[in-house]
Amino acid sequence: MKRRTFLGGAMAVAVVGHGSSALAQQPPIKIGMSMPQTGGLAGGGKASLLGIEIWRDDVNAKGGLLGRKIELVVYDDKSSASETPAIYAKLVDVDKVDLLFAPYATVPTAPIMPFVKQRGLLLMGNFSFQVNSKVGHDMWFNNAPWGPADSWAASFLDLAQKAGGKNMALLTADQEFAQNLALTARDVAKKRNIPIVFDQTYPPNTVEFSSIIRALKAAKPDIVYVASYPPDSAGILRAVNEIGIGDSVKIFGGGMVGLQFAAVMSNLGSLLNGVVNYNTWLPEKSMYFDGTKEFFDKYTKRAVEAKVDPLGYYLAPFGYAMGQMIEAAVGATKSLDQKGIAKYLRENEHKTIVGPIAFSADGERKETATLQAQFRGVKDKDIEQFRTSGKQVILFPDKLKAGELISPFEAARN
Numbered sequence: 001m002k003r004r005t006f007l008g009g010a011m012a013v014a015v016v017g018h019g020s021s022a023l024a025q026q027p028p029i030k031i032g033m034s035m036p037q038t039g040g041l042a043g044g045g046k047a048s049l050l051g052i053e054i055w056r057d058d059v060n061a062k063g064g065l066l067g068r069k070i071e072l073v074v075y076d077d078k079s080s081a082s083e084t085p086a087i088y089a090k091l092v093d094v095d096k097v098d099l100l101f102a103p104y105a106t107v108p109t110a111p112i113m114p115f116v117k118q119r120g121l122l123l124m125g126n127f128s129f130q131v132n133s134k135v136g137h138d139m140w141f142n143n144a145p146w147g148p149a150d151s152w153a154a155s156f157l158d159l160a161q162k163a164g165g166k167n168m169a170l171l172t173a174d175q176e177f178a179q180n181l182a183l184t185a186r187d188v189a190k191k192r193n194i195p196i197v198f199d200q201t202y203p204p205n206t207v208e209f210s211s212i213i214r215a216l217k218a219a220k221p222d223i224v225y226v227a228s229y230p231p232d233s234a235g236i237l238r239a240v241n242e243i244g245i246g247d248s249v250k251i252f253g254g255g256m257v258g259l260q261f262a263a264v265m266s267n268l269g270s271l272l273n274g275v276v277n278y279n280t281w282l283p284e285k286s287m288y289f290d291g292t293k294e295f296f297d298k299y300t301k302r303a304v305e306a307k308v309d310p311l312g313y314y315l316a317p318f319g320y321a322m323g324q325m326i327e328a329a330v331g332a333t334k335s336l337d338q339k340g341i342a343k344y345l346r347e348n349e350h351k352t353i354v355g356p357i358a359f360s361a362d363g364e365r366k367e368t369a370t371l372q373a374q375f376r377g378v379k380d381k382d383i384e385q386f387r388t389s390g391k392q393v394i395l396f397p398d399k400l401k402a403g404e405l406i407s408p409f410e411a412a413r414n
Contacts, residue, residue, distance in 0.1 A: 026067060027068065028064075028068055028069040028070060029064070029065055029066070029068045029070050029330075029336065030071050030073055030095065030096070030097040030098050030099075031056075031070060031071070031073070031097060031100070031326075032092070032095055032100055033052075033072070033075075033101040033103060034076070034077035034083065034084050034087040034088070034091075034103040034108065035048065035049045035074055035075075035077065035104060036076070036079040036103065036104055036108065037049075037076035038076055038079065039078045039079025040079050040230055040231050041229075041230070042079060043230070043264075043308075043309055044105065044257075044309075044314065044315050045079070045103070045105075046306070046309070047261075047303070047309040047312050047314070047315050048104045048127070048318075049074065050299065050303060050306055051295075051299065051312065051315065051318065052101065052319040052320065052323055053072065054295065054298050054299060054302065054316075055320045055322075055323030055324065055327075056072055059323070059327055065327060065331065066330065066334065066335075073091060073095050073097055075090075075091075077103050079105075079107075079108065080108065081107050081108055081111050081176075083108070084103060084108045084109070084111055084112050085111050085112055088100065088112045088115055088116070089115065092119065092121065099124075099336070099338070099341075100116065100121055100123050100124070102123050102124060102125045102126045102128060103126060104126050104127055104315060105126075105127060105257075106127075106129050106130075106177035107176050109131050110128070110176050113132060113135040116139070117135055117136075117137040117139075120339075121139065121338060122139045122338040122339075122342050123137070123140050124141055124143065124325070125140055125141060125142030125143060125144065126142075126144075126315075126322065127143065127144045127315060127318065128142060128144065128177075129146060129177050129180050129181065130149055130180040130184075132362055132364070133149065133180075133362070136362075138346075138361075138363075139338065140362075140363035141325070141345050141346075141359055142363055142364050142365070143321055143357075144280070144365070145318075145354070145365060145368065145369035145370045145371075146365060146368060147365040147367055147368025147369065148364070150184045150187060150188050151368035152181065152255065152278060152368070152370055153184045153185040153189075153225070153254070155368070155370065155372050155397070156225060156251070156254045156276070156278075157185075157192065159276065159395055159396065159405050160222070160223040160250055161192070161194075163250040163251055163407040163408075164250055164407075165222035165223040165250040166194065166195075166222050167194060167195045167196070167197045167221055167223065168185075168194050168196050168197070168221055168222070168224075168225060169198035169219055169224045169225070170182055170186070170196060170198065170200070170225050171200055171202070171216060171224070171225070171226045171227070171228070171236070172202075172226070172228070173201070173204050173228050173229055173232055174201045175204050175229065178229070178255070181227035181254075181255040182225075182227050185255075186199075197221050198219035198221055200216070202232070204229065204232070206232055206235070207231070207235055209232070209235050209236050209238075209239035212239070213236070213239040213240055214243055217243065217244065217245055220248045221248065222250050223249070223250060223251055224249055224251070224254075224409075225253075225255065226252070226253060227254065227255035227256070228256050228257060228258070229257050229258065230257055230258030230261065231258070233256040233257060233258040233259055233264070234258060234264060234267065237256075237268055237272070240252070241271050244410070245409060245410070246410075247408060247410055249409040250408050250409065251405065251409060252275055252409045253278075254276070255277075256275070256278075259275065259375075260280065260313065260314035261309055261314060262309045262310050262383050263309065265311075265378075266381065266382075269379060269380035269381060269382075270380050272375040272378050273375050273377070273413045273414070274375065274376075274406070274412030274413035275374070275375050275409075276372055276373070276374045276395065276405065277373065277375075278370050278372060279313070279314070279371040279372075279373050279392060280313070280315075280318065280370070280371065281313045281314065281317055282313060282389075282392050282394060283313070283386075283387060283388065283389055284389050284394060284400065285389075286394075286399070286400045286402075287355075287400065289353055289354065289355050290351065290353070292317065292353045295316075295317055295353050296312070296317070299316050299317075300312075310383060311383070311386055317353050317354050318354055320352075321352035321353055321354045321357065324351075324352045325345060325350045325357065326341070328344075328350055328351075332344050346359055346361075355369060368397065369397070370396075370397075371394050371396065371397070372395045373392040373393055373394045373395060374406060374412065375392055376391065376392075376393055376406070376412070377390070377391060378391055390402075
């Protein structure tokens with residue numbers, strides 16, 4: 001299954017007005033990508049793509065870039081790492097796109113890194129984690145707020161140690177993203193002399209976690225760090241609810257993908273209470289920048305029509321920000337030269353709807369903006385509750401902080 005999206009049509013032409021004839025005479029700037037539209041990552045992929053499409057529409061309504069419309073060329077990678085190498089080769093060699101955006105997530109992105117480096121192509125990353133750590137491509141720029149590799153685990157363990165945590169359990173899926181997270185967690189724990197009393201990896205297709213949670217509970221950890229993907233995140237929390245995790249646990253969560261998506265949050269409801277997990281954007285006053293409110297006004301309306309994540313906090317604004325950075329770089333360099341665009345992205349700070357973004361040499365954020373937030377007072381079957389502040393209390397970073405950790409985990413679940 002493939003999807004190609006083209007902006008244009010009667011509405012866009014009418015908005016452009018007198019500039020429309022000039023735009024129509026020039027070929028569009030084609031931006032190619034794969035995006036999960038089916039499979040386990042589809043929920044996030046669809047929301048991310050809608051954020052990018054809103055950016056595209058905003059740019060084209062203003063007259064495009066370099067006097068040319070933006071056209072998105074998008075294929076469904078089915079959430080599979082095996083699909084993306086062929087898709088990106090086609091985008092470059094057959095579709096002749098001008099620029100590349102990466103698919104959502106680490107697993108589909110990792111296999112295309114050697115290809116883009118070999119071809120000398122700019123790749124705007126889309127929420128991958130450490131896919132460039134071994135490849136070392138100097139034209140990679142990740143839109144995600146992660147920052148330095150160890151900051152994700154370090155911020156979680158900072159909270160854990162302040163709550164009295166002295167040892168740790170690790171539970172991780174056997175795939176690229178989770179293993180990268182676990183690797184940094186082990187490194188941070190070692191530097192802090194935090195012993196790991198339980199360390200288990202499970203196959204990505206695991207659906208039954210009861211026996212794993214029983215074994216983890218028997219180890220009596222103070223800190224439980226989980227790195228999982230959406231289907232298994234839900235399975236783990238259901239097993240924890242059924243079996244319990246023990247009074248020793250000060251903090252639970254860390255790297256659970258899926259707990260940021262409206263469908264998963266609505267489905268799990270009160271089972272989320274007490275979990276401390278990473279996030280990217282939450283509806284707190286400190287997280288609104290120029291254009292943020294306007295973006296969500298558009299997203300909320302279009303998400304209903306497109307039947308995608310109604311909240312869209314996790315990925316959609318960062319998809320828009322990815323476009324904003326390209327827009328700024330192309331505008332500043334007045335060119336589609338990818339080396340020139342990469343140089344501009346590397347040497348400047350960029351204003352976006354998710355805040356200012358500056359890159360380190362490895363193409364990741366210079367400073368982490370990853371949130372650690374605790375679910376509190378969540379009710380069952382009420383997605384609208386997540387549009388208000390206080391349901392996910394920001395504990396980190398300090399400049400965005402909205403409250404203190406409630407610990408131990410079992411007490412925080414009430």
